[in-house]
Amino acid sequence: xxxxxxxxQVRRRVVxxxxxxxxxxxxxxxxxxxxxxxxxxxxxxxxxxRGRGxRGRGxRGREGGRESGDKEKxxxxxxxxxxxxxxxxxxxxxxxxxxxxxxAVVGTRxxxxxxxxxxxxxxxxxxxxxxPTVWASKEDMGDILGGKLTTTRYRxxxxxxxxxNEYRSISNTAGCIELTAGISDLLSAFERANMxxxxxxxxxxxxxxxxxxxxxxxxxxxxxxxxxxMIPVQPKNEPTPSxxxxxxxxxxxxxxxxxxxPSQNPVEVTSSQILINNIPLSEFFPLPADRERIVRPMKIAxxxxxxxxxxxxxxxxxTGQSGAVALAVAKGLAAHVPDVExxxxxxxxxxxxxxxxxxxxxxxxxxxxxxxWVKR
Numbered sequence: 001x002x003x004x005x006x007x008x009q010v011r012r013r014v015v016x017x018x019x020x021x022x023x024x025x026x027x028x029x030x031x032x033x034x035x036x037x038x039x040x041x042x043x044x045x046x047x048x049x050r051g052r053g054x055r056g057r058g059x060r061g062r063e064g065g066r067e068s069g070d071k072e073k074x075x076x077x078x079x080x081x082x083x084x085x086x087x088x089x090x091x092x093x094x095x096x097x098x099x100x101x102x103x104a105v106v107g108t109r110x111x112x113x114x115x116x117x118x119x120x121x122x123x124x125x126x127x128x129x130x131x132p133t134v135w136a137s138k139e140d141m142g143d144i145l146g147g148k149l150t151t152t153r154y155r156x157x158x159x160x161x162x163x164x165n166e167y168r169s170i171s172n173t174a175g176c177i178e179l180t181a182g183i184s185d186l187l188s189a190f191e192r193a194n195m196x197x198x199x200x201x202x203x204x205x206x207x208x209x210x211x212x213x214x215x216x217x218x219x220x221x222x223x224x225x226x227x228x229x230m231i232p233v234q235p236k237n238e239p240t241p242s243x244x245x246x247x248x249x250x251x252x253x254x255x256x257x258x259x260x261x262p263s264q265n266p267v268e269v270t271s272s273q274i275l276i277n278n279i280p281l282s283e284f285f286p287l288p289a290d291r292e293r294i295v296r297p298m299k300i301a302x303x304x305x306x307x308x309x310x311x312x313x314x315x316x317x318x319t320g321q322s323g324a325v326a327l328a329v330a331k332g333l334a335a336h337v338p339d340v341e342x343x344x345x346x347x348x349x350x351x352x353x354x355x356x357x358x359x360x361x362x363x364x365x366x367x368x369x370x371x372x373w374v375k376r
Contacts, residue, residue, distance in 0.1 A: 093146030219327030224316030228328030
């Protein structure tokens with residue numbers, strides 16, 4: 001019963017579709033060859049002139065007469081020339097940019113050779129100041145070139161850009177303003193948007209002075225941080241008498257005067273204050289090692305008692321806090337007296353100590369200490 005139903009459905013749907021008449025008239029295969037002169041065979045049709053109207057003579061039959069009409073109609077579609085010579089590479093935009101950069105490199109090199117700037121000797125090349133720049137990342141460069149870039153393609157573009165940047169440095173040093181401006185306009189499209197911020201990474205900001213002559217520096221050690229303000233000590237102007245009183249003259253002064261030697265003037269020793277969180281240094285750091293760590297930059301620079309120091313420390317213990325204050329003090333001394341920066345740098349006082357506390361491990365008492373092994 002089911003098979004009969006299936007057969008009836010097939011007959012009802014498939015058979016009328018197969019029996020549906022064609023909308024176009026039927027043409028024999030022979031007439032199709034006569035319709036297109038390109039498909040005509042040499043022994044048949046109008047190309048050889050051997051049709052019904054003439055045998056072996058071209059132009060007498062219908063096929064021979066159609067040949068000229070087919071050429072006039074233009075059976076072959078006109079060829080469209082691609083806009084880019086790199087159209088068939090699959091990455092036309094990328095290779096167009098590469099070809100443009102290569103042409104720019106060749107043109108710039110020839111211009112520098114014309115100006116007698118290439119080739120440069122080794123000593124002249126060493127004196128050329130590099131032109132700082134940062135190229136776009138691989139992803140951004142792919143957006144510029146119109147497609148995702150592989151590492152090899154990105155490296156190829158970077159090599160060409162570096163070559164142009166080197167030529168820009170040479171032209172800039174030589175004073176060729178127009179050539180430098182032209183290269184800069186070309187390379188600006190491939191530079192990173194935040195190039196200035198990237199170039200400033202790793203460079204220390206100069207210490208600034210306020211209107212009172214104070215410096216503000218920051219130091220860190222372990223988990224401690226210190227903010228430090230330093231200001232030079234103001235000498236005390238004490239009034240000196242115009243003529244000394246006879247009672248003030250001691251026997252030592254009389255002896256030196258009798259010998260014809262000048263009297264010795266007392267050496268003025270300035271005293272400075274070092275306050276940590278508004279507490280004197282000796283009270284805030286009871287351990288001598290911590291106090292010596294803070295005063296060490298002043299000892300090396302020979303500036304003990306020359307500056308008043310006020311610091312605010314946060315976090316960590318006494319060792320970390322004293323190290324943070326010492327780093328801030330060293331930075332302040334280098335700002336006040338630039339001549340001592342070399343000594344402080346050689347003493348490694350201007351560099352933060354990168355050592356940190358090692359983390360505790362699971363199954364150990366501390367970072368590396370293990371528990372005692374007990375048999376029972």
